[in-house]
Amino acid sequence: MIEYRIDKRSGVATYMQIIQQTRQALRLGLLVPGDRLPTAREVVEATAVNPNTVLKAYRELEREGLVEAKRGLGTFVRRSLATAQTAPGSPLRLELAAWMDRAHHAGLSREDVDALYGDVREERYPTGEGQF
Amino acid sequence: MDSALSAHRLVKSYRGKRALDGCEFAVPEGAVTALVGPNGAGKSTLLALAAGLLKPSSGELRVFGERPTGRTHPQVGYLAQNRPLYGRLTVAETLRLGRAFNQRWAQRRAVQVLDQAEVPLDARVHTLSEGARTQVGIALALGREPDLLLLDEPLSALDPLARDETLRLLMGEVADRGMTLVMSSHLLSDLHDVCDHLVLLIGGAVRLTGPIEDLLAEHRVLVGPASRAASVDGVVQASSTERQATLLVRGESVPEGWAGEQPTLEALVLGYLRAARAR
Structure with missing residues (x-):
């Protein structure tokens, strides 16, 4: 499981930071196929961001074929970038x-x-x- | 997507003076909306109308498709800016009132909010700090398990830690239950990190509204020669020195000879506020 570090002063949109950090973790092999991404709830608990923003980032990652949402279970890594x-x-x-x-x-x-x-x-x- | 809250030609007058003057907007279900505007813009009036405490003078306001009927919609929670609470009651007694007055009441949730904020249940409300009173108000509002929560200046009295905890708590409700949240503030910086929708209210009218990301994508900040500023279309607000002009424009094109980029939300809102003042 990875933890997102959201820098609110960076000028980079929050959803983009989540996408970039996920790609980075995929590239470095910190996330491998089958791993679950943190739920929106878990991200919110850690960083007080809008859960809609987290879900939006996950939808984008899903569109890229990197992850897959399984109803009621969570969002899982499909493909590694490592x-x-x-x-x-x-x-x-x-x-x-x-x-x-x-x-x-x-x-x-x-x-x-x-x-x-x-x-x-x-x-x-x-x-x-x-x-x- | 269905609207949790929408207004159409909404007018509210007090003694002939228009506090709201033809408001148009729609907030989709599940959105987190910043209701922003200077003091006196009509934010509190708008929220009180949505909570069913005031009646429109004309036009209409709908909450989950229904017009408020003189009482707060059962799916709506509302925290007024003056935090109306009974000072002589204890916090626990205040929650008991909440349970008595509401058909749907989540005592555990309300207590959890107060525990997290470290507000003692046996304290009398009048002994609490303004920040703690806000937390009691939020606990009361969340005890109703609202599908739409309306908070008038929820963060203004909170220290940075309490602010972060409160936002985390509210975002948790959005994540868990898909709650729609509308928060007002005269300070955009309070809200812009967590909101995905904007309603910018100036002088009783909605000057700008929509998904924040779309609004940013539809505008540009252009920097270029002051001598050619007059030829640029769609200017919302302009400032210039002798040679250089900085323009906020509605539109995505960047004319030749100008540098253009998407505004930040702060620059966008400030531009509209300055434009309204100059008028």
């Missing part, structure tokens, strides 16, 4: 971890790392290609 490359222990991930160790060693702050990573990502993955 690949061998993004799972824990994968070579790419280990390389990135090693790179980050070197960055840390070189005295880079968290913001420095984010900026550097973001910059290179922009270069290699210009926005407009793919999504999120």
Whole structure:
């Protein structure tokens, strides 16, 4: 089960934050097929958001074929977004971890790392290609 | 979707002065609506009409398809802004009144609300803080297990923690029972995180209403050369410096030479409020 962290100051719509965090968890293998997403009730209890917003996010994820609502039971993961490359222990991930160790060693702050990573990502993955 | 609450050419006058002047809106079942507007815009009058405590001067108001008939609809809960409670009763006695006056009464739910807010049941109501009185009022309203809950300025007296807990509780009712919720506030920031519908009331008239997401998608904030501001269509509100104009427009197109983006809800509401003031 995952827990959503809703940042009300981020400027990103709440339902979009739920969609993004779900995709992220699917990508990282934190959610796998068969897992149940928290019910709207559970999300509301944790973060005081509008349950209609949660359901709207789930409908969008369902439209994308990632999850499936089962009446009276909840919403379940249908498809994973994790690949061998993004799972824990994968070579790419280990390389990135090693790179980050070197960055840390070189005295880079968290913001420095984010900026550097973001910059290179922009270069290699210009926005407009793919999504999120 | 059916409307839980709707108004058509709704007018309410007090001694010849119009508090509501031709209101049109519809709130679908299950929606969480922010009723927003400056002080004196008619928000409390509108909620009191919906609660059946006032009669329209003309036009109509419907609650689950029916016109209120001089008493509160059995499916409706209402908390007035002045929190009408008997100061000399204890909280427990207040709940007992609630049980006596209502055919449908969920004592457990009412007590749960007060437990969560840490309001002692044996305290006399007049000894409670304004925030705690609000919680008693909400407990009374939720004890009716309403399908439509009308709350007049529910958050104004609450500290941030109580505010968060109250919203959580109300959102829980929406999640569990599909309750329709209408909350008024003169502060949009109180409500904009949790609402999916908006009714913006200014000077007794509804200036803007609908699903918040649609409203945002239908508007743009345009920034561009002040010299060409006059040629832009659909301007709701404009402000400008010598060279640069910032326009709130209704419409999705962005004219050439302008930068445009969707407004935030706050910018949208402020734009309409400023436009009304300038008129």
